[in-house]
Each structure stands twice: as C-alpha cells, then as structure tokens.
Amino acid sequence: MMFRSGTVSRCAAGYGPRGPRGGASMAAVFDLDLETEEGSEGEGEGEPELSSADVCPFAELRAAGLEPVGHYEEVELTETSVNLCPERIGPHCFELLRVLGKGGYGKVFQVRKVQGTNLGKIYAMKVLRKAKIVRNAKDTAHTRAERNILESVKHPFIVELAYAFQTGGKLYLILECLSGGELFTHLEREGIFLEDTACFYLAEITLALGHLHSQGIIYRDLKPENIMLSSQGHIKLTDFGLCKESIHEGAVTHTFCGTIEYMAPEILVRSGHNRAVDWWSLGALMYDMLTGSPPFTAENRKKTMDKIIKGKLALPPYLTPDARDLVKKFLKRNPSQRIGGGPGDAADVQRHPFFRHVNWDDLLARRVDPPFRPCLQSEEDVSQFDTRFTRQTPVDSPDDTALSESANQAFLGFTYVAPSVLDSIKEGFSFQPKLRSPRRLNSSPRAPISPLKFSPFEGFRPSPSLPEPMEPPLPPLLPPPPPLPPSITAPLPIRPPSGTKKSKRGRGRPGR
Secondary structure, X not given: OOOOOEEEEEOOOOEOOOOHHHOOOOOOOOOOOOOEOOEOOOXXXXXXXXXXXXXXXXXXXXXXXXXXXXXXXXXXEOHHHHOOOOOOOOHHHEEEEEEEEEOOOEEEEEXXXXXXXXXXXXXXXXXXXXXXXXXXXHXXXXXXXXXXXXXXXXXXXXXXXXXXXXXXXXXXXXXXXXXXOEHHHHXXXXXXXXXXXXXXXXXXXXXXXXXXXXXXXEOOOOOHHHEEEOOOOOEEXXXXXXXXOOOOOOOOEOOOOEOHHHOOHHHHOOOOEOOXXXXXXXXXXXXXXXXXXXXXXXXXXXXXXXXXXXXXXXXXXXXXXXXXXXXXHHOOOOHHHOOOOOOOOHHHHHOOHHHOOOOHHHHHOXXXXXXXXXXXXXXXXXXXXXXXXXXXXXXXXXXXXXXXXXXXXXXXXXXXXXXXXXXXXXXXXXXXXXXXXXXXXXXXXXXXXXXXXXXXXXXXXXXXXXXXXXXXXXXXXXXXXXXXXXXXXXXXXXXXXOOOOOOOOOOOOOOO
16 A cells, blocks of 8 residues: 555554453554555545554553553654665766776776665676667677576576666676686686696586576587686686577577687587587687697688588697597587587586596585685785776766667666675676687687677688697588678677787797
C-alpha cells in the first residue's frame, strides 16, 4: 500500500501470562494509521479516526491485566524508513585514480568509491561509449551479453561485477580491481613457464571454462591478455565481449570472432562451432606458455590461418611426454576428437595425466599457493600495468552525446548492483586488451576480431620468418575458408597514445 507517513509504537512481542498463544488478540497492538496517496480514504464516510490509544492501547491492556514486557519505542513510518531504496550509483560515486588501459570503445580506470556502501574500496571502472557500440548490431548484442554474463556468473576464477550503470552517452561496468596485471606481462618477463607453473594456471583456467560451459556459455577469446592475476596470484578470466550464450550440448554457432593465433579451425572455416573451441584455445595458450609463442604463427593473418587449418604442429623436444600428449589432444582439428570436445567437457581435461598432481577441490577453494605472487605496496599499486597508460592523467571525458530514444532502448536494464557488494570483496581487477608487438619474429599482430569487421586476407607488413621445424603434418580435416566480401574491413586496433608507442621484445630471445 502506498502511504505518506504515520506512526506506530513498536511494542514487545510477549505480554504477561497471555502471549500470542494465550488467546489475546495481537491485532490491536499492531494496528497502523496509514494514509493513502490520495489522503485518508475513510474521511467523510463515517469511518472513525484512530487515536494514539487505538494504535497501542496500553490503558486498555493494563485494565485487562496485561502489562507490556520489555521496552517500546515510537517510530515514524515514511517511504525512506520502510521502502528502503537501493543505492543510487553513478559516476559521482567514484574518484578516478589511474588509467589502466584504453580501447576502441572507451577506457578502463582504477577508481575509489567515495559514496555509499564500500566507501574507500578500489575498483576498475570500464567506460564504454554508446554511440560507438550502437553503430553495429553485433557489438550491441555482445555488450549486453558481457554485462549479463558478468551478473549471472560467479566463480573464483572469473572477474566479479560490482555495479553497472549508464548515463545518456556512456555505459559503466564497475569490476573488482585485479592488481596483479595481465598474465601476458608475466609471460613476457619470464619468456616461458616451467611445466609446474603452466600446470597451475592451466588448471585454474580449466575450472573457469568448465563453469562457463556448464552455464551454456562459450568464451571464444582466451589469450594471455584476457587472463588477469589477483593480488594473491590467482587467475581471473576477464573481457566477456565475445562470449556466446545458450550454447548447450549439440548447439552450434557460426560467428567469426576471436584472436587469430588462438582461434580454432572450425571458426576459421565457418563450419559451425561449440564449446570445443575453448579447448583448442587452451591448447594454443599451453603451447605459448611452454615455448614462448602460439603454435601457428606467420607474417600475416592469411598465412597464420592457413597454418591453423593445415599446418604442421612442431613440438620442442624438451616437453615431457604428458605435456606433449595434452597439447596434441587440445589441438586436434576435428572438434569431436579434441579433448574436452565430448560430453565430459572439463572433466575429461581434468583427468589427463598432465594434471595428475592437482587436487581440484583445494585448487577451487584457492588453498593452493600460486607460483607467483605480485609484489604490491598497497591496494592502489598499479606497478603491474603498462606505464603508457598509468602515467596518463585520468579523465572521464564529458558525456555530451545525445542518442535517440530508439537507440537507448538497446541498453534498457543495464543498471545493476551486486548483492555481494555489501560484503567485502577480498581480491581485486582490471581488463585491458591492447595492441601488442609480436613476441616472436614469426608471429603476426594479434588483435581481437569482432564479428563482421575483418577480412582474413588483409595482409600485414611481412617480417623475417624463422625456418619451420619439420615434423609429420597433422592431416587437414577441414576445407580452406571461403573468401569474405571485399567491403568487410578490419577493425581499428587499440592504439597507444601518440608519441609513446613502445614495442615489446620477443620472449625467450634476448637482444631482439
């Protein structure tokens, strides 16, 4: 019932010898005088006006031999004290601290909450421009999917969404601040990982992918840049912009998207794909961790795609038999023969001998010590992020874009406040895919490919290539991809600030 205001005496629930079970009516104790939005509906119609004695008639109770037990207090009833509204979240609730990254659609900031609950807590704020998103229906759908997935999926190895809100021209996602930085940064620093180190990260990623698949979600953009580390050193999957929902057993989808070096062949040839593509990507990532480069790379995208579809898989001799076997099973070109591609999904991967020393229950509970723990001075420490961004002055540019009513309809229901934000979130995030130089001279620039925006035959400037190791080829199981229309062009990569471009040297190749 809507009401303006009223008062009630909040009395103790037990009364002398005759409580609620003793037969005394409790109705008189809790009768409320509530006014409707239109005023007192009973006025002028012979309805008696209630007095304070009618609300809590202590004199009558005492006359009947009933004494109040305990204390009581008088409380004013208003909309603010009864219908408590959820916290009003907006840009004003957050103080900008650092720039963590830039993308084609907006920026990622480190922020501090300065109003309401979780006062003083550090988050990552991802800001997206509506005007750029609504230009393409697929981009709009992927943005909505990312926000919905972040709300619905809760897992120890998946980034947590705290808030989502919007203004006239922007969308805001407030995420936990993963201060350990990208896994890519640590791969660059180390060159390659020892197998025990790789096993730890691959095992945590396996649990995260298995959870997504159990919800009918395929990830489709697994790569080192999209894997962040918490302050404790545990992995978190981020950036769900290329995910696909409702892909359960037997269902397939045909969208051409991902990052070339980690894309499964069935995506490249448009034969229809399902969750098995994530296990191919995990195999490419495993190969990258253990050798310093993805398994199939070349001087341009077309040649890279050709290698993925029909190239030879070269395995270095220093890999253990279990590692060699798992990589081969991940990189089966036929999805039905790929490990994880069957009904068992992640369970089949977990049973492989490469993971024989993993206690999966302890791993899920984060009771296993990570091989690397970031050295952080404070919760605000951004030393694990690229200084090209962190040295910039954090400015959320004015929101001066006015979208039409029909365009804004695409973002209805975007606002979200996580129930868990009332509790302390103990770990922290950031997301940032960015333009990177190749880690090896024979690898091509890797930028995520959005649907309908990429020509697989667009060449890049060639660079010297290393001789390919000779090994018996895997038989090609899929035909070459059909050509795309020439009008479809590649998306602009995420650009670093002008004048500050910095190349990254290849891992495991000192002096280059």
